[in-house]
Amino acid sequence: MNTVLSLYNYWIVIFLMMTGFYIVIARQNLVKKVIGLNIFQISVFLLYITMGKIENGTAPILLLEKDLQAGEPSQVYSNPLPSVLILTAIVVGVATTALALALIVRIREAYGTIEEHEILEQDLES
Amino acid sequence: MEQHLPVLAIVVPLIAAPLCVLIRQRTLVFGTAITVCWATFAMTVLLLLRVVYCDGSDLITPAANVVTYQMGGWLAPWGIEYRIDSLSVFMLVIVSGIGAVVLSYAPLSSAREIHREQHYLFCAAYLLCMAGLLGILVTGDLFNLFVFLEISSLSSYALISLGARQSRKALTAAFQYLVMGTIGATFILIGIGLLYQVTGTLNMADMSSRLSENGEVFNKVVLVALAFLTVGVSLKMALFPLHAWLPGAYAYAPSVVTAFLAATATKVSVYILLRLVFTVIRPELALQLVPLDKGLMLLSLIGIFVASTAAIYQKNIKRMLAYSSVAQIGYIALGISLASVSGLTAAIVHLLNHAMIKGGLFLAMGCIAYRLGSVEIDDLRGIGRRMPVTMFAWLLGGLGLIGVPTTAGFISKWYLVSAALEKDWWPVAGLILIGSLLTLIYVWRVVEIAYFQSPVESAEPVTEAPLAMLVPTWILIGASLFFGLQTSFSVGVARRAAEMLLGVVS
Numbered sequence: 001m002n003t004v005l006s007l008y009n010y011w012i013v014i015f016l017m018m019t020g021f022y023i024v025i026a027r028q029n030l031v032k033k034v035i036g037l038n039i040f041q042i043s044v045f046l047l048y049i050t051m052g053k054i055e056n057g058t059a060p061i062l063l064l065e066k067d068l069q070a071g072e073p074s075q076v077y078s079n080p081l082p083s084v085l086i087l088t089a090i091v092v093g094v095a096t097t098a099l100a101l102a103l104i105v106r107i108r109e110a111y112g113t114i115e116e117h118e119i120l121e122q123d124l125e126s
Numbered sequence: 127m128e129q130h131l132p133v134l135a136i137v138v139p140l141i142a143a144p145l146c147v148l149i150r151q152r153t154l155v156f157g158t159a160i161t162v163c164w165a166t167f168a169m170t171v172l173l174l175l176r177v178v179y180c181d182g183s184d185l186i187t188p189a190a191n192v193v194t195y196q197m198g199g200w201l202a203p204w205g206i207e208y209r210i211d212s213l214s215v216f217m218l219v220i221v222s223g224i225g226a227v228v229l230s231y232a233p234l235s236s237a238r239e240i241h242r243e244q245h246y247l248f249c250a251a252y253l254l255c256m257a258g259l260l261g262i263l264v265t266g267d268l269f270n271l272f273v274f275l276e277i278s279s280l281s282s283y284a285l286i287s288l289g290a291r292q293s294r295k296a297l298t299a300a301f302q303y304l305v306m307g308t309i310g311a312t313f314i315l316i317g318i319g320l321l322y323q324v325t326g327t328l329n330m331a332d333m334s335s336r337l338s339e340n341g342e343v344f345n346k347v348v349l350v351a352l353a354f355l356t357v358g359v360s361l362k363m364a365l366f367p368l369h370a371w372l373p374g375a376y377a378y379a380p381s382v383v384t385a386f387l388a389a390t391a392t393k394v395s396v397y398i399l400l401r402l403v404f405t406v407i408r409p410e411l412a413l414q415l416v417p418l419d420k421g422l423m424l425l426s427l428i429g430i431f432v433a434s435t436a437a438i439y440q441k442n443i444k445r446m447l448a449y450s451s452v453a454q455i456g457y458i459a460l461g462i463s464l465a466s467v468s469g470l471t472a473a474i475v476h477l478l479n480h481a482m483i484k485g486g487l488f489l490a491m492g493c494i495a496y497r498l499g500s501v502e503i504d505d506l507r508g509i510g511r512r513m514p515v516t517m518f519a520w521l522l523g524g525l526g527l528i529g530v531p532t533t534a535g536f537i538s539k540w541y542l543v544s545a546a547l548e549k550d551w552w553p554v555a556g557l558i559l560i561g562s563l564l565t566l567i568y569v570w571r572v573v574e575i576a577y578f579q580s581p582v583e584s585a586e587p588v589t590e591a592p593l594a595m596l597v598p599t600w601i602l603i604g605a606s607l608f609f610g611l612q613t614s615f616s617v618g619v620a621r622r623a624a625e626m627l628l629g630v631v632s
Contacts, residue, residue: 030301103301119298
């Protein structure tokens with residue numbers, strides 16, 4: 001029981017991932033699909049960030065004066081690399097969302113709707 | 127200068143892309159972009175000479191010859207490393223070569239199919255896409271691979287949506303591809319994260335050695351990571367049954383974009399699969415965890431038959447060729463699933479051969495679309511007499527697709543069948559041949575309409591496509607014939623790459 005609870009960060013990640021994935025598959029509205037896609041991506045960002053975090057760990061920025069003299073740090077540092085990676089992934093996510101929304105604007109101009117089944121009907125008619 | 131070649135091949139198109147947006151003026155933009163593409167091609171050829179013919183004499187050099195480049199001088203496991211071996215250099219030459227040929231064809235074709243005020247954006251997105259694809263091939267760092275994958279994918283969604291001038295369906299096709307592509311890329315990101323979690327490194331070579339040292343300890347995590355990675359990559363390479371985005375995207379994108387993406391994008395995804403399964407996780411561990419080879423074989427065989435049958439029933443020829451691409455990816459995956467040197471050789475040779483054949487076929491369709499304004503099969507009656515040079519190129523490409531002897535397609539089918547027979551898998555070899563018959567049916571359908579039916583009375587007279595479009599088409603088709611007759615280069619490099627992937631020293 002304890003191990004299940006202590007892995008709560010993974011449960012959050014999995015819950016968000018499945019929520020996002022479900023929205024992408026189940027919703028007809030294209031904007032909602034994009035929101036689902038965002039939740040799905042962000043759950044993965046959380047997965048990365050939580051894996052780098054150490055309990056009581058702090059940001060590895062500068063050594064304290066006394067640590068410099070002692071030659072070894074008195075604090076525990078978290079791994080900064082996953083956070084840095086996710087900074088890049090967030091940028092990619094923003095670009096994807098922007099492109100998706102731009103496409104939705106164009107789809108709305110061309111079809112007059114952003115509901116997937118109505119677009120499908122119009123495509124079948126033409 | 128020469129030691130910076132690996133990074134220059136990426137940086138030059140990457141910088142040229144925003145430059146195109148700044149220049150804006152149509153002729154100058156196309157001039158810049160085409161020059162950059164050919165310069166990149168020249169750089170990759172130099173790299174090929176360095177990796178494959180490193181002592182300047184002959185092909186007999188160590189299989190493990192690699193060119194490495196440390197980004198910013200940071201050493202390998204910490205810094206980002208560019209690592210070029212015989213497989214990546216082979217793919218680099220394919221991607222940059224096809225990219226240069228197709229872009230040379232673009233000025234005329236895009237004048238008909240893309241809004242004039244979007245031409246500079248088209249060039250920018252095209253260069254970005256090429257930089258992304260080349261980046262995937264050179265990088266030795268897993269996270270870097272993800273970033274390059276997203277650069278190429280995002281620009282390809284934008285490229286496909288440029289087809290909106292012809293049909294609004296291009297927009298929905300691009301959106302569908304965006305959703306599925308992003309899910310695929312995110313799956314890959316999860317897989318990379320899990321591998322990083324257990325190994326603490328992102329460098330492929332470093333990760334591979336750590337996994338082979340303590341592979342058993344990480345079994346479960348590696349298994350989950352492998353599952354996410356294969357599903358994500360299969361989505362990107364449109365392996366059956368994850369190919370749903372491909373026919374729409376290829377059918378409604380402008381002809382130039384379809385030719386470029388069909389010849390390169392899915393091939394680079396196949397490269398990612400090879401890289402992940404054979405050099406990062408290693409086949410010993412990967413195949414021991416899951417029967418990946420059997421699953422891949424089953425899916426690729428079903429894919430060949432379902433997609434070829436679907437191709438027979440298409441009215442739009444670009445859509446038909448798109449389904450044929452799904453089937454051809456099946457042949458490549460089949461070669462990989464054999465997991466032997468000859469199977470991988472067949473798969474890698476087919477990467478090159480199919481890239482040339484399918485690129486040539488889509489360019490020929492682009493010529494027809496340029497003159498006729500349509501690629502529906504009914505509008506093509508008698509086109510063989512009205513545009514003989516274009517249609518003859520299409521015919522030769524079609525024969526290559528079937529795998530008629532003396533074409534490049536025959537070489538890859540030959541190696542694939544002999545690889546299956548090597549394992550005594552007669553049924554697989556038989557199915558490959560039956561699959562070729564299905565290809566014959568859909569190619570013949572077009573040939574019959576084009577050559578043996580007379581044009582509709584009311585049809586407007588059409589002339590042959592302009593020379594500036596015919597030359598690039600014939601370069602690709604000619605190359606596919608050349609590599610059908612002269613196999614020592616293509617098969618030689620492919621075999622070397624296969625031996626390197628499987629760790630066999632020749």
